[in-house]
Amino acid sequence: MNTATGSSDLRIRIRQNAGLLTAIAVFLVFYIFYNANHPRGFSNAVLIQNSNEVFTLAMVAMAQTVPVLLGGLDLSVGAIMTLVNTLASHVMNGSPLQMLGGALLCLATGALCGFFNGCVVVFGRIQPIIATLATGAIFIGIALFLRPSPGGDVDGDLSWAATNDLLEVAATYGFAEGGEAAWFQPIAWIPVPLLILIAMGALVWLPYARSVTGRTVYAIGSGEGAAYMSGLNIERAKISAFTMGGFFAGVGGLYLALQTSSGNADIPQAGAYTLNSIAAVVIGGTSLLGGAGGAIGSIFGALVLRTISFNFRIFEFDPLLQPLFEGVVLLTAVSLGALRVLRVRNTLELFR
Amino acid sequence: MTDAVRNSAGESRFGLGPEDKPILVASGFVLVILAIGTAYTLVTQGSATLLSPTYLLQQLQVGAFLGIVAAGMMLVILLGHIDLSVPWTLAAAAMMATAVGGGAAIPVGLAVGLLVGLVNGFGVAYLRIPSMIFTLGVNAVMRGLMVAHTGGFAPQTAATDLMQWLAVGKVLGVPAALLVWAAISVGVVLLLNRTATGRYIYAIGNKEAAAYLAGAPTRRVIITAFALCGMAAGLAGTLLAGYSTKAYQGMGDAYLLPAIAAVVIGGTHILGGKGRYLGTLIGVILIVLLNSVLSIMQMPEAGRQVIYGGVIILMLLVYGRGQKVTQ
Numbered sequence: 086m087n088t089a090t091g092s093s094d095l096r097i098r099i100r101q102n103a104g105l106l107t108a109i110a111v112f113l114v115f116y117i118f119y120n121a122n123h124p125r126g127f128s129n130a131v132l133i134q135n136s137n138e139v140f141t142l143a144m145v146a147m148a149q150t151v152p153v154l155l156g157g158l159d160l161s162v163g164a165i166m167t168l169v170n171t172l173a174s175h176v177m178n179g180s181p182l183q184m185l186g187g188a189l190l191c192l193a194t195g196a197l198c199g200f201f202n203g204c205v206v207v208f209g210r211i212q213p214i215i216a217t218l219a220t221g222a223i224f225i226g227i228a229l230f231l232r233p234s235p236g237g238d239v240d241g242d243l244s245w246a247a248t249n250d251l252l253e254v255a256a257t258y259g260f261a262e263g264g265e266a267a268w269f270q271p272i273a274w275i276p277v278p279l280l281i282l283i284a285m286g287a288l289v290w291l292p293y294a295r296s297v298t299g300r301t302v303y304a305i306g307s308g309e310g311a312a313y314m315s316g317l318n319i320e321r322a323k324i325s326a327f328t329m330g331g332f333f334a335g336v337g338g339l340y341l342a343l344q345t346s347s348g349n350a351d352i353p354q355a356g357a358y359t360l361n362s363i364a365a366v367v368i369g370g371t372s373l374l375g376g377a378g379g380a381i382g383s384i385f386g387a388l389v390l391r392t393i394s395f396n397f398r399i400f401e402f403d404p405l406l407q408p409l410f411e412g413v414v415l416l417t418a419v420s421l422g423a424l425r426v427l428r429v430r431n432t433l434e435l436f437r
Numbered sequence: 438m439t440d441a442v443r444n445s446a447g448e449s450r451f452g453l454g455p456e457d458k459p460i461l462v463a464s465g466f467v468l469v470i471l472a473i474g475t476a477y478t479l480v481t482q483g484s485a486t487l488l489s490p491t492y493l494l495q496q497l498q499v500g501a502f503l504g505i506v507a508a509g510m511m512l513v514i515l516l517g518h519i520d521l522s523v524p525w526t527l528a529a530a531a532m533m534a535t536a537v538g539g540g541a542a543i544p545v546g547l548a549v550g551l552l553v554g555l556v557n558g559f560g561v562a563y564l565r566i567p568s569m570i571f572t573l574g575v576n577a578v579m580r581g582l583m584v585a586h587t588g589g590f591a592p593q594t595a596a597t598d599l600m601q602w603l604a605v606g607k608v609l610g611v612p613a614a615l616l617v618w619a620a621i622s623v624g625v626v627l628l629l630n631r632t633a634t635g636r637y638i639y640a641i642g643n644k645e646a647a648a649y650l651a652g653a654p655t656r657r658v659i660i661t662a663f664a665l666c667g668m669a670a671g672l673a674g675t676l677l678a679g680y681s682t683k684a685y686q687g688m689g690d691a692y693l694l695p696a697i698a699a700v701v702i703g704g705t706h707i708l709g710g711k712g713r714y715l716g717t718l719i720g721v722i723l724i725v726l727l728n729s730v731l732s733i734m735q736m737p738e739a740g741r742q743v744i745y746g747g748v749i750i751l752m753l754l755v756y757g758r759g760q761k762v763t764q
Contacts, residue, residue: 209750210761211750211758212707214519215698215701215749216753218694219745219747221746222743222746222749223742223746223747224746226743227739228739229737229738230740230743309762310762353687356690360521360573363569363573373569405584405588405589406585407581408577408584408585409581409582409584411581412574412579412581412582413581415573415577416577419570420566426564426565433646436645436649
C-alpha cells in the first residue's frame with residue numbers, strides 16, 4: 086500500500102516536472118557530447134569557461150521566469166541587466182568596503198527597476214508586456230546616460246576572482262593558505278559563477294517559490310480571479326514577482342561587468358538577452374500561459390541554449406551556418422510543445 | 438458607469454465611444470508635440486520649420502515604413518497574438534528583392550513576407566504554439582538564413598529603380614511611399630470593417646472558443662492575418678531597401694518595438710479584440726513626430742529612450758488601464 090502510493094506520487098511528480106527533466110536530459114546529452122569531443126574535455130578549465138559563458142543568460146532567464154509564471158512577460162530584463170552592468174562599471178572599484186557598497190547598490194538598483202515595473206503593472210493596470218516594453222526603453226536610456234560609450238573601471242582582483250574557481254579566489258585574497266590547505270582541496274575546483282548560480286537557485290529562488298507570496302504567483306498564473314477569491318494578496322505577489330525579476334537581472338548585469346571589466350549600454354545585446362531569456366524559460370518547461378514551471382528549469386533552459394553553441398565551436402562547422410542552426414534548434418525545441426495538439430480529442434480544449 | 442451607459446445608448450455613433458478616447462488623446466498629444474517642437478524651432482532658429490508642408494510630408498514619408506509594418510502588426514495584435522518575426526522578415530524580403538532584381542524584385546519581396554507569414558500562421562493556428570515564442574523562433578531562423586546567404590555582410594546588390602522610386606519618388610508633390618501607405622491603410626480598413634474575415638479577427642481576439650463555436654473558420658483567419666502581417670513587413674522591407682538603395686543587416690530591428698508601441702498607443706488592446714485602425718495611424722504619426730522633434734532638439738540617445746518609454750507609459754495610464762480583478 087505504502088509503496089504503491091509512493092510510486093504513484095513519484096509518477097505525478099515526474100509528470101509535473103516533465104519540462105524540467107527534459108531540459109536537464111537534453112543539457113546532459115549535449116554537454117557530455119561536447120566534453121567527449123573537446124580536446125581538453127572534462128577538465129576544470131573548460132568548466133570554468135563554460136560557467137562564465139552561461140551565467141549572465143541563466144540569471145536573465147531566471148529573471149524572466151517570475152513574471153512569466155504570473156502569465157505576463159518582462160521585456161525589460163535585458164534592459165535592467167544592461168543598466169546594472171553600466172552602473173557596476175562605475176562603482177565596482179576602490180577599497181573592499183567601497184566595492185561591497187557598490188555591489189549592494191547594483192543589486193538594489195536591479196530590484197528597484199523590477200519594483201518600478203511591478204508598480205506600473207499593478208497600480209497603472211497596464212499589461213505587463215507593453216508596460217515593460219516602455220520601462221525597458223527608460224532603463225536603456227539611463228544606461229546610455231551612465232555609459233554613452235563602452236568602457237569602465239572594474240577592480241582587477243575581484244574580476245579575476247569572480248570569473249575563476251575557488252582556488253584562485255583563495256590565492257587572490259590569501260585565505261586557506263592561498264588555496265593550498267588540505268581541507269580546501271575538495272571544493273577548490275568549483276567555479277565561482279557556478280557557485281553563485283546554485284546559491285541563487287537554492288537560497289533565493291526556492292525559499293521565494295515556497296513562500297506564500299511565491300505560491301500566490303503560481304496561483305495568479307493559473308487563474309487570477311480564483312486567486313483573488315481565495316483571499317490571496319495579488320498586488321503584493323505581482324510586485325514581488327517583478328522585483329525578483331529585477332533582482333536576478335541585476336545579478337546578471339553585475340556579473341557581466343566583472344566578467345568583461347567594463348560596462349556597455351548595448352541596445353541590440355539587451356534585446357538579444359531578453360529574447361533568449363524567453364526561449365530559455367520555455368525550453369526549461371515553464372508555461373508561457375503562467376502557473377507552471379520554475380526558475381530552476383530556466384537555468385537548464387539557458388544551459389541548453391548555450392551548450393548547443395558550445396558544440397558548434399568544436400566541430401569545424403561553417404560559422405555562417407551557425408545562426409541558422411541555432412534558429413532551427415530553437416524553433417524545433419518550442420515546436421515540441423505542439424505534441425499536445427495530437428492528444429486533444431475535443432477541439433474546444435485547444436482554446437484556453 | 439454613466440459614461441458607459443451613455444455610450445451604449447445611441448450616442449456612440451456620433452458621440453464618443455470608448456474606442457474614440459485613445460484616438461482623441463493621441464491626436465491631442467500629436468498637437469502638443471508639434472507645439473513644443475515649433476516653440477523650440479521658433480526660439481532657436483526663428484522659423485516654424487516643423488509646420489511647413491514639405492517638412493511634414495518628408496516626415497510622413499519616413500514614417501510610411503513604420504506605418505506599413507504597424508498596419509500588419511495590428512491585424513495580428515487584434516487576434517490577441519503578436520509577430521516578433523518582423524525584423525528579419527523585413528530584412529529577408531529586402532535582401533531577396535535586391536538579390537533577384539529586375540521586374541521580379543518587388544513580387545519576390547512580397548512573396549518572402551507571405552511565406553514567413555504562412556509559416557507563422559501555421560505554427561500558431563495548427564500547432565497551437567504561443568505566437569510570442571513561435572515567431573521568435575522563426576525570426577531566429579530567418580536571421581540564420583540571411584547570415585548564411587549574405588555571409589554576414591550587407592549584400593552588394595542594389596535596389597531596382599522601381600523600388601527606389603516607390604520609396605523616394607513623388608506623384609504630384611506627394612511622396613510615393615505615402616501613397617503606398619495610404620493604399621495599405623484603405624485596404625486594412627476595408628478588411629476590418631467590410632469583410633467577414635475582418636469581423637472574425639475581432640471575434641477571435643475577444644474569445645477564440647466562442648468564435649469557433651459560432652462557426653468562424655478560426656484557423657484560416659489566423660493564418661490570413663499572419664500572412665498579411667508578413668506581407669506588410671515584406672513590403673516595408675522592399676521599400677526601405679529602395680529608400681537606402683540597398684539592403685543591410687539588421688535593417689528591421691528598429692521597426693519591431695515602435696510598431697507594437699504605435700498599435701497600442703492607438704488604443705488597440707494588446708490582448709486583442711479591441712481597436713480601430715485610425716488609432717494605429719495616429720500612433721504611428723505620434724511616434725514619427727516624437728522622433729523628429731527629439732532629433733531637431735538634438736536630444737542624445739539616452740534622453741530619447743527615456744522620453745520614448747515615458748510617453749508610452751503616460752499614454753497608457755490615461756486610457757490603457759485594464760480592469761481590476763474583483764471576481
